[in-house]
Amino acid sequence: MDRDDKPLWACFRAVAATSNDVDWKALLVELEPELMMMARNQPIGRLRDREDSPREIVTRVVARLFGKQYAAVKKLCALDPPPELRAWLRVLVRRSAIDYMREHPEFDRGNVERAPRWISLASLGSGEAVAADPGSLAEKRAQVIAFVRAAVEEAIAAFKAEGDDALFRLSLEWKITRIxxxxxxxxxxxxxxxxxxxxEGQSYPETAAKLGITRREVELTVRYIEEMLRARRFGMDPE
Known part of the structure; x- marks a missing residue:
C-alpha cells in the first residue's frame, strides 16, 4: 500500500464501518481534491473545454460511492488484498467521465458499423426541413423540435383518419418501420x-426525473428520434 494512500484508506474504512454522515463528509474533504485532478485529465472530447466538466464528473463519482448506503465503499474495503487505491479511483473517474460524455446530447454512441462520434446541431444547416442559413444554434434547435412535433402531429392525424393503413403509408414515406x-x-x-x-442541455437523468420516466426511456427515445431524423434526411443535403 502506498504511504500517501493511508489517510484516504482510513476515511474509506471509517465510512464502511459506520455508514454515518460525519465519516462520509470527512471522506469527501480528503477525496474531492484527488478526484478533481483526475477528472481534469479525462478524454471527453469537446467537453474538456467546459469549465464545469470536472465538477460534473466528480459529482457522478460521489454518487457512485454514496449509492445504496455506500455499497461501493464497503465492497472496496472488503477486497483482500486491497487494491492500489488511486488506481481504483482512476477507474471510477474514467467510468463516470464516460457516463457524463454519453449523456451529452451532442455525443452519438458508436455501433458495429462506426466509431462513436460527436454530432453538432450547428451542422443542421440544409435539407428539406431546415431554413436557409438560420442565424443561431437556438434557431436550429427550434427547427429540430418543430420538425419532430410536426411529424408527431402528422402521424396522429393520419392514424385517426386511416387507422393501420396510415402506419404502412408513413413507414414507406418516412423510411422507418411500421413499429x-x-x-x-x-x-x-x-x-x-x-x-x-x-x-436545453439537461442530462438524461435530469430529463427522466422531470418527465417522470426512466433514464433508459430517455435514452431510447433519443435514439428513436435520431433514427427518424436520419431516415428523413433532416439536416442533410438532398440526394
Whole structure:
C-alpha cells in the first residue's frame, strides 16, 4: 500500500464501518481534491473545454460511492488484498467521465458499423426541413423540435383518419418501420418533451426525473428520434 494512500484508506474504512454522515463528509474533504485532478485529465472530447466538466464528473463519482448506503465503499474495503487505491479511483473517474460524455446530447454512441462520434446541431444547416442559413444554434434547435412535433402531429392525424393503413403509408414515406410509426403515434408527446429537455442541455437523468420516466426511456427515445431524423434526411443535403 502506498504511504500517501493511508489517510484516504482510513476515511474509506471509517465510512464502511459506520455508514454515518460525519465519516462520509470527512471522506469527501480528503477525496474531492484527488478526484478533481483526475477528472481534469479525462478524454471527453469537446467537453474538456467546459469549465464545469470536472465538477460534473466528480459529482457522478460521489454518487457512485454514496449509492445504496455506500455499497461501493464497503465492497472496496472488503477486497483482500486491497487494491492500489488511486488506481481504483482512476477507474471510477474514467467510468463516470464516460457516463457524463454519453449523456451529452451532442455525443452519438458508436455501433458495429462506426466509431462513436460527436454530432453538432450547428451542422443542421440544409435539407428539406431546415431554413436557409438560420442565424443561431437556438434557431436550429427550434427547427429540430418543430420538425419532430410536426411529424408527431402528422402521424396522429393520419392514424385517426386511416387507422393501420396510415402506419404502412408513413413507414414507406418516412423510411422507418411500421413499429416506429406506431411508436410515434403512441408516444409522440414524449418524443417532443424529451427532445426539448435534452436540447436545453439537461442530462438524461435530469430529463427522466422531470418527465417522470426512466433514464433508459430517455435514452431510447433519443435514439428513436435520431433514427427518424436520419431516415428523413433532416439536416442533410438532398440526394
Amino acid at each position: 416506429h410509426v406506431r411508436r410515434v403515434v403512441k408516444h409522440g408527446e414524449q418524443y417532443v418533451s424529451v427532445l426539448t429537455h435534452v436540447l
